[in-house]
Amino acid sequence: MDLESIPGVGEKTARSLSALDDPERALRTGDVAAIAAAPGISQGRAARIARGAIRHEHDDPGAFLATDRAREVYRSVLGLLKERTVTDYAAQRLETLYPSSRRSRIAEVQAFASEAIERNPDPEVLEALEGVEPLRESGDVRVRERCLATTDAERYTEAKEAIPELPVEIVEDAQGLAELARGYATVIAIDESFAGIAVEGDVRVEPNALENPAEIVPERSLAFFARNRNRLRAAIDVDRTVGLGSECDLDALEDGLSRLDEDGTVAGDAELDRLTAAADDVDAATGTAENVANDHLREAIREQDVTIEGSDLLSLVERGAGVDSLLSRELADEHAAAVEAARDHVIDALALESGEEELARRLFTDEPTFPVERDEDALGRLRTELTTAKERRANRLKRELAADLADRREGARRLVRDALELDVELAIARFAREFECTMPAVVDEEVGFAIDGGRSPLLDESTEAIDPVDYEVSGVALLSGVNSGGKTSTLDLVASVVVLAHMGLPVPAEHARVQRFDDLHYHAKTQGTLDAGAFESTVREFAELAQSGEGSLVLVDELESITEPGASAKIIAGILEALSGNGATAVFVSHLADEIREMAGFDVTVDGIEAVGLVDGELEVNRSPVKNRLARSTPELIVEKLAEESTETRPQSDGGASARSGSFYADLLEKFD
Numbered sequence: 001m002d003l004e005s006i007p008g009v010g011e012k013t014a015r016s017l018s019a020l021d022d023p024e025r026a027l028r029t030g031d032v033a034a035i036a037a038a039p040g041i042s043q044g045r046a047a048r049i050a051r052g053a054i055r056h057e058h059d060d061p062g063a064f065l066a067t068d069r070a071r072e073v074y075r076s077v078l079g080l081l082k083e084r085t086v087t088d089y090a091a092q093r094l095e096t097l098y099p100s101s102r103r104s105r106i107a108e109v110q111a112f113a114s115e116a117i118e119r120n121p122d123p124e125v126l127e128a129l130e131g132v133e134p135l136r137e138s139g140d141v142r143v144r145e146r147c148l149a150t151t152d153a154e155r156y157t158e159a160k161e162a163i164p165e166l167p168v169e170i171v172e173d174a175q176g177l178a179e180l181a182r183g184y185a186t187v188i189a190i191d192e193s194f195a196g197i198a199v200e201g202d203v204r205v206e207p208n209a210l211e212n213p214a215e216i217v218p219e220r221s222l223a224f225f226a227r228n229r230n231r232l233r234a235a236i237d238v239d240r241t242v243g244l245g246s247e248c249d250l251d252a253l254e255d256g257l258s259r260l261d262e263d264g265t266v267a268g269d270a271e272l273d274r275l276t277a278a279a280d281d282v283d284a285a286t287g288t289a290e291n292v293a294n295d296h297l298r299e300a301i302r303e304q305d306v307t308i309e310g311s312d313l314l315s316l317v318e319r320g321a322g323v324d325s326l327l328s329r330e331l332a333d334e335h336a337a338a339v340e341a342a343r344d345h346v347i348d349a350l351a352l353e354s355g356e357e358e359l360a361r362r363l364f365t366d367e368p369t370f371p372v373e374r375d376e377d378a379l380g381r382l383r384t385e386l387t388t389a390k391e392r393r394a395n396r397l398k399r400e401l402a403a404d405l406a407d408r409r410e411g412a413r414r415l416v417r418d419a420l421e422l423d424v425e426l427a428i429a430r431f432a433r434e435f436e437c438t439m440p441a442v443v444d445e446e447v448g449f450a451i452d453g454g455r456s457p458l459l460d461e462s463t464e465a466i467d468p469v470d471y472e473v474s475g476v477a478l479l480s481g482v483n484s485g486g487k488t489s490t491l492d493l494v495a496s497v498v499v500l501a502h503m504g505l506p507v508p509a510e511h512a513r514v515q516r517f518d519d520l521h522y523h524a525k526t527q528g529t530l531d532a533g534a535f536e537s538t539v540r541e542f543a544e545l546a547q548s549g550e551g552s553l554v555l556v557d558e559l560e561s562i563t564e565p566g567a568s569a570k571i572i573a574g575i576l577e578a579l580s581g582n583g584a585t586a587v588f589v590s591h592l593a594d595e596i597r598e599m600a601g602f603d604v605t606v607d608g609i610e611a612v613g614l615v616d617g618e619l620e621v622n623r624s625p626v627k628n629r630l631a632r633s634t635p636e637l638i639v640e641k642l643a644e645e646s647t648e649t650r651p652q653s654d655g656g657a658s659a660r661s662g663s664f665y666a667d668l669l670e671k672f673d
């Protein structure tokens, strides 16, 4: 795919995207998280790029939402969906759903949404989803105790590129390797020429090292799993709760993760833990052992009566012998016991094993001395032995675990992707349940729209408090109705249903059939009359629509408020004529429906939201517009009520006053006919 052919992707963004593992897959599937992993691309931008890629794929001209109010309705319904996600990923992913005029795009999302609404948004799954996030790359891994060594400058550069995690050292010869081995736990010589050499320390000759980075730096693969440990565990939980059907071996992955610490080291190996603790504590334990021995000896000396014959003392003094010889002569047993206690302390405290015990014994000499002191060389050897054994074991375990986990990487990625996608599906499922949605029929014939039992999701009331609305328009219609009868809410309902249907999503209605429109022009009620300039531009906008709006849905709320009533009616009548002439579908809400009908040069349908009566001074409204019926206005209803009341309850004793007002109401009422 030529990335630059995607709308909104320039040269720089294309370069960023090509840094991804599989940019085409990420774009094709709308994987916002993967796109946002490209350098310098935020989640919001990633969603726009994904939308661009989808439009490109479906040859979609875009711009379905042709007016501010249409865009507002889209943002509102999208907001309702996004509120029902658990993860940020799903919220961003929903941004890739947009209303499209393309059949293929609508059908693609419809297939996805039809399955999504069958999902059960079980609270346990929603809870498990809380820990799932897109996987992070392993980031910078630096290994300090192992190095690569070469004699060749070119090989040096090659090694730095192939395995950036390890230091690379230049050496002259085998002697150089030996020197390195003193500073590093492991030295890996990568030149063939070193084959067969014997150098002290952990020096390995591996000429193929650069081809097997996974073996040389298992940390690379482990860091990925370590960084993502909690996210992967959460995804495993989701799969176990809901059965994602992912092909990932959950037990094996979980077992691998349980053997891994957050910092990428191997966990849960008793021998490694023992060696690590021993290497860390060897100095401290030796110090304590010295104290143990000296306390023991001090005690023994304090309690001992040393008797020495004068000739012996003389000979000792003449020989210049120190108190040590006295110690060896008189307290040999006590010294031996003290040293033994010191050795036992080190062996016990560090839980040393046979070969190491041997080295630990050499920490304290058998020669009687006071105070007892460690042998620094012996301590150095024990320290090196323990550290090397620890490194060797840690590396072996890392290699084994990395090999075990290496094959799980793709499965793990898919597992997390599936869990995140599930969140998108569950958000759609929750929206569909809470707003009692069904999948609409989006048809190619020019039939306008037909909604049965629709409830506007934009109303603040709870679903139960909203009266279901049936409304059907084919061609052009005027919608009249009493004040606060629900005219604006009906337009909102139609707009929401049409936007959701063109997104490929379920709509809040018992049944809905919607023509596949090219675009939606929804004009909200303007606040007060417009100045001359704004009025002119509004008229121009409709002039354009009247020429090219063949496949458009036009919803307009009280356009008459833009100018004086008389002029408004003429203008609206003209616009309706043009729209009707070119095959658009339109609903114009107006209080001037009667006047407009008279001025229109064709038989325009007028529908009405009627008040069925006044109950306790409140209008009782039938929210579903009645076809071909001009709704009576609120003042008319009130006058009618007054007229009825005055005939029903006319008292005899008021001297005919109520009879006079009764005929006044009747006269007024006649004027409405």
Ligand SMILES: Nc1ncnc2c1ncn2[C@@H]1O[C@H](COP(=O)(O)OP(=O)(O)OP(=O)(O)O)[C@@H](O)[C@H]1O
Binding pocket: 459, 461, 465, 466, 467, 468, 469, 481, 482, 483, 484, 485, 486, 487, 488, 489, 490, 623
């Ligand atoms: N289907 C419905 N079910 C329940 N309540 C509704 C419904 N439609 C509208 N309402 C209520 O009626 C109120 C007024 O609705 P709306 O603004 O749509 O009426 P309107 O006819 O456009 O009013 P106006 O004549 O002032 O322009 C809403 O805020 C809502 O509370």
